[in-house]
Amino acid sequence: MSTGTKVLLLHGGLLIALFALQFVLPAYHHGNLARIMVLASYAVGYNILFGYTGLLSLGHALFFAAxxxxxxxxxTHLGWTPAPALIAGVAAGAAVSAALGLLALRTVGVAFMIVTLMFAQAGYLTVLYFGKWTRGDEGFVIQQAQRMLWGIDLSDPGNRYFAALALFAVSLLVCLWLxxxxxxxxxxxxxxxxxxxxMLGYxxxxxKLGAMVISGTISAAAGALYGLLFGYAGASFAGVQYSIFPLLWVLLGGAGTVLGPFIGTLFMFYLIDLSSGVTTAYMLIAGVVLVLLTLFAPQGLAGELRRRLWGWLP
Structure with missing residues (x-):
């Protein structure tokens, strides 16, 4: 079997499995997996910049929030229907990532990290400053009537799951193709x-600017759909933690692997979910597990699979 066939079977099999899980998962895990797929799409966007291009950004929350x-x-304020509103969100992310790329890519290394972090914090403060429209930390709810896409109610769990799966499938296939x-x-x-x-003339x-725009656009698509599917937009999504999360997901799953972002997001989500049911110090448990993974699986879960078993993993 050729490498290309193996790659298509593996990634296609994952999408088919996610499609099938829609019909068998209990309600709690059904909702969790929908959320995980949207966040994993965000991590896929981050992975293009960090995992494949080697640019460590600490400001991706800016694109997600855009x-x-x-x-x-x-x-909320212009009365747009979801379809043009989603396009506006994706366009906003593409424009912001292009503008930030033109400035931040003039720096390298630690300076690039600091510049992206500064711009993300500026975006967070902008959301707070214009609280009259954004409602600041409180945020605003997107009503059920505003979440009807071509007659499909995206607040319905089944429709929400399929919309999340569609976004994840597109993000995964775009990354795989790229x-x-x-x-x-x-x-x-x-x-x-x-x-x-x-030196070779490239x-x-x-x-790098192209990678930044692609990464920011996918991240913005995830942010736009997250707000629409779960009916809420708030300043916390523009905070520094939402710049750190995709970094953790990608590192855990395997930077520079197509499946790594999904594996890392799934693992981190349920690690926190399960440990929070055991103790209020759940972040301590999560921290210990993360340290152990860093020590014994430094290339991430998918990265270790590629190193030990499947050298053909993209």
Missing amino acids: GMYGMGLTV VRRPFGKTLIAIRENEERVR DTFAH
Whole structure:
């Protein structure tokens, strides 16, 4: 069996399994998995920039929140229907990521991390400053009547699950397609040795900017759909923790692997969920597990599978 066939069977099998789980999962886990798939799409976007291009951003909450508020504000204050509101959210994320990329990519290393963090904090403070429209920390609820997409009620658990699955499937397939194309292979080469790639005649700035825009657009799509599916937009989604979360998910699952973001998001979500049912110090348990994984699986869960068993994993 060729490598390409193995890759398609594995990733296609995951999507088929997620589709089938819709009909057998109990209500609690059904809702959890819908949320996990949207957040995993956010992590997929982050992974394109960090895992494949080697750019450590601490400001991705800016893109997630741009999508969420681009959608939420147009629905709430302009009376837009969900379809154009989702497009507005994705467009907002693409525009913000392009603008930030043009500025932040003039720096490297720690400076890049600091610049992205600063802009994300500026976005968070902007949400608080314009509290008259954003409702600040309190946020605002998107009513059920405003969540009807082409006659489909996205507040219904079944419809919400399929919408989350559709977003995750598109994000996963886009990432899989990207990393197998010359553009994606150039991004990986930039991650490994940017100077050598530049010497070969490639425009590394343009490639990194492209990666930033793609990453920000996918992250914004996740933010927009998250707000629409779960009916809420708040300033907490623009906070620094939502820049740290995708980093943790990608590191846990395996940076530079297509399946890593989903595995890391699933693992982290249920680690916190289960440990919080045992003790109020659930973050201590989560921290210990994370440290152990870092020590014994430094390439992440999917990364270790690739290193030990399946060297063909993209």
